[in-house]
Amino acid sequence: MIDVTLANFETEVIAASMQTPVLVDFWAPWCGPCKVIGPVLEKLEAEYGGRFKLVKVDSDQEQQLASAFGIRSIPTCILVMNGQPVDGFTGAQTEGKVREFLDKHVPEGDGMDFVPDEAEEAQALLESGDTDAALAKLQEALAVNPANDDARFDYVKLLIASGYLEEAGPALQPALVQIPVQIRFDALAQWLDALHFVAHDPRREWEVAQFDAKIAENKRDFETRFAKSRVLMSRGEWTDAMDELLEIVMRDRKWEDEAPRKAVVAILELLTPPKPKVAADATGKTAGGIEISGPSAAALDPQAELVSKYRRRLSMMLN
Secondary structure (H helix, E strand, O other): OEEOOOOOHHHHHHHHHHOOOEEEEEEOOOOHHHHHHHHHHHHHHHHOOOOOEEEEEEOOOOHHHHHHOOOOOOOEEEEEEOOEEEEEEEOOOOHHHHHHHHHHHOOOOOOOOOOOHHHHHHHHHHHOOOHHHHHHHHHHHHHHOOOOHHHHHHHHHHHHHOOOHHHHHHHHHHHHOOOOOOHHHHHHHHHHHHHHHHHOOHHHHOOHHHHHHHHHHOOOOHHHHHHHHHHHHHOOOHHHHHHHHHHHHHHOOOOOOOHHHHHHHHHHHHHOOOOOOOOOOOOOEOOOOOEOOOOOOHHHOHHHHHHHHHHHHHHHHHO
């Protein structure tokens, strides 16, 4: 069991999860149920003999991490695999329930392959330009295993990108009832909502200059700014959309239950480059290109650099 803070999160959780599932236990010293489940988790970590790694996050001391995972009550445990949260549970579960949860995800032997062959084949088909075949392959993977979140994410993302919005909604729904909802699925929901909004809003035909003229009349016309950002999202103009959303955050971060901030987070999740399916190498970077030590990995990837830039801008406005 390891205590994790923001300083060592990348190493102990993100990087480690590329090799072994990491169970993140969000707790607090004053929490009675936390003291009940803590020993259960430690016992199972020892019993499973390295098949998963247990880390603990003091949610009082590490509020930024707790917020990033959407923690609303403690104890909450989140399982991270391949750098992504895949499942979780809340409350002081019995040992049997925790064991059942772990057995659903944790591999039987050494080593892991979280990405199914179907997903890899679908990616190859997509790269060759055969979108319909890629969709069929991912749909087949989900039919075999509806709990395959990686295939579901790839399938829904491709449906949305291909304009199959009516099909995307039902395909996404099973992921939205998970507790907690994975950030990547919430991002897809935000994207889908933006596209549905634009499809039924007369401003979808507006030029940017028309939005800007109306906003110039009232800098705090957040409804028009937000509509503009959604139109920009629908056109794939992601950075311009984030610039408009950040203008709202700067002026009123609480507007509409923080909808602009949530939209920026969603766009950043959609733009984040996928993590290569390899282990961390000797350069000190995780398989996802996240720096552990040494020169910045983001500088090697313009897309990652863009995401990092806007994450910093958002963070500065919120602090």
